Amino acid sequence: MFIAAINTLQIQATAHNAESLAGHLTEIVETLKETPQCLGYTLTRSHANPQTLIVAGYWPSVAAMDAHFNHPVLNDLMGLFHCDMVRGGQFSRFIAS
Numbered sequence: 001m002f003i004a005a006i007n008t009l010q011i012q013a014t015a016h017n018a019e020s021l022a023g024h025l026t027e028i029v030e031t032l033k034e035t036p037q038c039l040g041y042t043l044t045r046s047h048a049n050p051q052t053l054i055v056a057g058y059w060p061s062v063a064a065m066d067a068h069f070n071h072p073v074l075n076d077l078m079g080l081f082h083c084d085m086v087r088g089g090q091f092s093r094f095i096a097s
Contacts, residue, residue, distance in 0.1 A: 001039055005065040006094040009055045009077075010046075017085040018051050024080060025053055031073045032057060037064035051087075062095055 013021045025043050032041040039058040046052035055077075059065035068074075080086050 002060060002096075003039060003058045004096045005059040005062045007057045007059075007065055008092045008094075009089055010092075011053045011055070011080075011089040012049075012087040013051045013053060014085055014087045015051070018045070018053065021080065021085045022053055024085075025055060025077075028073050028077050029055060032068070032071065035068045035071055037061070038068065065093070 011021065011025070022043065022045070029041045029043045032038065035041075035057075037060055039060060041057045042055070044054045044056070046054060057065065057068065059068070081089060
């Protein structure tokens with residue numbers, strides 16, 4: 001299994017909301033794992049800052065990664081940025097060369 005593309009979203013929870021946010025993110029990650037061609041989707045808490053959660057997806061191609069950005073559950077993910085549980089976030093993508 002060759003990983004050609006990775007997307008990450010680093011999310012900073014507001015004070016005392018990391019556990020609740022992690023619960024919402026776990027449901028979203030479980031749904032995204034079923035996306036066609038998905039090699040894996042993970043949720044990890046930062047060791048440096050426990051209020052930071054990292055969501056990552058692993059893909060066999062850039063096209064597969066890009067196609068998953070149309071998944072309806074990502075609307076739920078983006079909706080979290082409009083609630084009081086999220087302070088901010090940073091998206092990144094990595095392409096194997």
